Amino acid sequence: MTEPLDxxxxxxxxxxxxxxxxxxxxxxxxxxxxAIIGAIIAGLLYLLTVLTPAATAGDITLVQWIGFxxxxxxxxxxxxxxxxxxxxxx
Numbered sequence: 001m002t003e004p005l006d007x008x009x010x011x012x013x014x015x016x017x018x019x020x021x022x023x024x025x026x027x028x029x030x031x032x033x034x035a036i037i038g039a040i041i042a043g044l045l046y047l048l049t050v051l052t053p054a055a056t057a058g059d060i061t062l063v064q065w066i067g068f069x070x071x072x073x074x075x076x077x078x079x080x081x082x083x084x085x086x087x088x089x090x
Contacts, residue, residue: 043068
């Protein structure tokens with residue numbers, strides 16, 4: 001006699017239940033906090049590598065500012081694209 005499909009040994013192929021989180025400003029901020037903090041750290045580290053001890057922010061070239069924005073926004077988008085758990089829904 002065969003067993004029901006939910007009793008067979010092996011991986012569970014049933015669809016997972018989606019977790020829902022209320023859509024509030026606090027929950028949105030929590031969901032994207034890792035991406036925002038990562039982008040800030042990446043941008044600051046880039047600026048620290050560009051600035052020399054004698055340089056000021058006015059001495060940074062346009063190409064270096066473009067590099068800063070590419071680094072910062074690239075990190076933000078890349079980290080935000082990775083699921084961090086349930087995204088706040090309406």
